[in-house]
Amino acid sequence: MLDLARQYAHMKEEIDAAITRCLEHQRWIFGPEVGELEDRMSSYLGIANCIGTSSGTEALVLALRALAIVRRDEEYWSRESLVITTAFTFTATGDAILRSGATPLFVDIDPVSFNLDPVAVRSAIDEHGEKVVGIMPVHLYGQGADMDAIMSIADERGLFVVEDVAQAFGAEAGGRRLGAVGTAGAFSFFPSKNLGGFGDGGMLSTNDSTIADVVRMLIKHGGRDKYNVDHIGYNARLDTLQAAVLLVRLVYIDEFNSKRRAIAARYSDALASVSGVTTPAFNEGSSHVFHQYTLRVSNRDSLQAALKERGVSSMVYYPHPLHKMKVFGTGRSIVPAGGLPESERAATEVLSLPMEPLQDEATTETVICALRDSVA
Ligand SMILES: Cc1ncc(COP(=O)(O)O)c(C=O)c1O
Structure with missing residues (x-):
């Protein structure tokens, strides 16, 4: 990653x-x-x-x-x-x-x-x-x-x-x-x-x-x-x-953040049309520094396994929303009456791809090909 x-x-x-x-x-x-x-x-x-x-x-x-x-x-x-x-x-x-x-x-x-x-x-x-x-x-x-x-x-x-x-x-x-x-x-x-x-x-x-x-x-x-x-x-x-x-490292931060944005732009360009995959949207007027490049996908767990078989790592941030954890249970936290359906859905659908600012183009293309092949 x-x-x-x-x-x-x-x-x-x-x-x-x-x-x-x-x-x-x-x-x-x-x-x-x-x-x-x-x-x-x-x-x-x-x-x-x-x-x-x-x-x-x-x-x-x-x-x-x-x-x-x-x-x-x-x-x-x-x-x-x-x-x-x-x-x-x-x-x-x-x-x-x-x-x-x-x-x-x-x-x-x-x-x-x-x-x-x-x-x-x-x-x-x-x-x-x-x-x-x-x-x-x-x-x-x-x-x-x-x-x-x-x-x-x-x-x-x-x-x-x-x-x-x-x-x-x-x-x-x-x-x-x-x-x-x-x-x-x-x-x-x-x-x-x-x-x-x-x-x-x-x-x-x-x-x-x-x-x-x-x-x-x-x-x-x-x-x-x-x-x-x-x-x-x-x-x-x-x-x-x-x-x-x-x-x-502070001297390099702007350069590294813009490299992250360039990798993200390439991923989004290549993956936007892949079915079952939603690329990250970002707000106009705010700069995204892509700490993670995170897709929303259907069949997340099988897709992650297929990527792994092709030698591509991916991560799930985060598999358990906080209100589902023991530490936040037993009256220690409050959840609205309607629950947190979007947080729970995100936890089952998100998948983050490798995001290394110094990653070369060939690596980015390998990730893209592996993802397209895994979805197909
Ligand atoms: C959203 C968020 N909050 C807080 C932290 C805690 O930071 P640290 O690991 O430096 O304690 C992290 C990262 O680890 C994080 O991703």
Whole structure:
């Protein structure tokens, strides 16, 4: 699906030099690379504050915890506080809500974009009223959720918006980088992400300096002075070594994202007319960075097996919507009375094809031929 060794070879000299600099200065915690990366990301995203974190999951938790502290003067949200999100996402999105003390209120997705359906968001708010404290859209597969609609609902109701930007580094909506639109954004630098490190890492973005201030405390045990703390904190800093690697990789992000778009365009061109296959649609006015190139297909499981026989890997993101998982059961989450039919249908129909920015044309054509042969 992804060739990380090829990506490393592409930028080996710069990465080796960056790691060597760390070996020489030996400042492993909050070394100079961390601050430099935060500054570079702030200007890249067009946002006042970026704060390195130990993972994308922790960035989500930190955003929600900081909001409870700033908006409620409480360390955690209460179980009565509802955060609207999608069930068609990675576990970490919903898990972060549980870990912040709040309850996930799952609403259905738009079947075309696979992202939160703003109409469903509005009806959930109408049903649950003041208990809803915020919205957590996920920019799934690298495409922005409908942020214009989500932000106008949030502004009307005084709700916070935490963007899960784990899969969409560099994508834009309405001329703004994702992660710079909501109250806060959470990025992941997991190695397979568009901007991936050599281990776990993440970043929180926000224009709100009070939230930024609290997050800076929470990542280092909960205080400005770690020997005299104010809040229930974490050890959730971004490593110097990861920051050094990410500084190099950041230089390549626009080039790699446009290579992803070119591969996606070729796939869509070749596969749009194949019967039983729906190629991804993307919104005008928002740039899709194709973290995944995801088809909707009939007979998904047999198609995946046929591709495997032809030596082509494919993946299912995600086979189980969150509301079907044990961890979100037994009163830990809320689902609308009509259920989440689109999320459940997507889980049985999606299939992601190999998406490696440095993938050569021959590989792309092999995937296309294998898919056409497998469907036939
Ligand atoms: C949508 C989504 N949210 C959150 C995360 C969590 O990020 P991390 O793995 O860096 O904790 C990921 C990726 O792993 C993700 O894809």
